[in-house]
Amino acid sequence: MGGSIALGAGLAVSIAGLGGGVGMGVAGGKAIEAIARQPEVGGDVRTLMFITFAFIETLTIYGLLIAFMLVGKM
Amino acid sequence: MIFGMWDSVLFHLGPIPVDHLVVTQWCIVVILALVAYSATRDMQLVPRGLQNAFEAAVVWTYDFFTQLMDKEHIAKKYAPLLSTFFLFILFSNYSGLIPGAAHIPGFQPPTSNWNVTIVLAVITVFAVHIAGFQEHGLGYMNHFLSPNPAMLPLNLLEEITHPLSLTLRLFGNIFGEEMIIAYMLFLVPFLVPFALMALSVLLAFIQAIVFTILSASYIATATGDDH
Numbered sequence A: 001m002g003g004s005i006a007l008g009a010g011l012a013v014s015i016a017g018l019g020g021g022v023g024m025g026v027a028g029g030k031a032i033e034a035i036a037r038q039p040e041v042g043g044d045v046r047t048l049m050f051i052t053f054a055f056i057e058t059l060t061i062y063g064l065l066i067a068f069m070l071v072g073k074m
Numbered sequence B: 001m002i003f004g005m006w007d008s009v010l011f012h013l014g015p016i017p018v019d020h021l022v023v024t025q026w027c028i029v030v031i032l033a034l035v036a037y038s039a040t041r042d043m044q045l046v047p048r049g050l051q052n053a054f055e056a057a058v059v060w061t062y063d064f065f066t067q068l069m070d071k072e073h074i075a076k077k078y079a080p081l082l083s084t085f086f087l088f089i090l091f092s093n094y095s096g097l098i099p100g101a102a103h104i105p106g107f108q109p110p111t112s113n114w115n116v117t118i119v120l121a122v123i124t125v126f127a128v129h130i131a132g133f134q135e136h137g138l139g140y141m142n143h144f145l146s147p148n149p150a151m152l153p154l155n156l157l158e159e160i161t162h163p164l165s166l167t168l169r170l171f172g173n174i175f176g177e178e179m180i181i182a183y184m185l186f187l188v189p190f191l192v193p194f195a196l197m198a199l200s201v202l203l204a205f206i207q208a209i210v211f212t213i214l215s216a217s218y219i220a221t222a223t224g225d226d227h
Helices: A002-037 A039-073 B020-039 B050-069 B072-097 B114-145 B149-187 B192-223
Strands: B009-013 B016-019
Touching: A002 A039, A039 B149, A039 B192, B016 B020, B020 B050, B020 B072, B020 B114, B050 B072, B050 B192, B072 B114, B072 B149, B072 B192, B114 B149, B114 B192, B149 B192
Parallel strands: none
Antiparallel strands: B009 B016
């Protein structure tokens, strides 16, 4: 029982992190591309980028919370 | 220990138990209030020192929120609330960097407990709806029927997920960060946790900014003209 809970906790955070990492990479890459093309909109793009990161990151954090809850049950 | 909180009640205020998180928040509030009071105690027409810094900060926040929220009167009205969110969350997050935080009971940043962050999120919800009704009157209800009435359940669901995601984002980040530093201290007691703590200085700042910006954009959407 403890082993499967540990496995579940590891999988929860790693799968969530995988998706979030890919998403953040795409979003960050595109944002930097936009700033490189038009440096004068840098401020706006940076703000939007952080908001986007926050949304993506929330999904990963959900996975992390599930992992902590599972570890607490062990 | 209930999921991320030590149950250390320090004393009782009548029937209400007061624990270490509440005391930490009182300390943060007192520190912020004292700094603000000392900056504005004898205000002069030509500002210098602390008053100068505060005036610059206030003007900067007004500009920042005006740019973010489009409507200047809304931005001016809600800038104090949002900047207070920012300062309070920033100080709460940084209080986790005091030596001993996260692995000695009684030293814990308030934002690493979701009772604290849900209160902040609920304040945002009230601010959003009050701002919406003040700006549009009863026409604000149309906002729930846009773009067409079939979207009503999704719009209502959104009203629940916004505060929930605000709560869990702040809580999960700070709690996760504290826990990772605590585990690291347990595994490698020297030097390695320092890198993580340096990262957490940046992370705590970004989380404070993100909470503020998201609250601002929710208020902006509720008061915007096109919904």
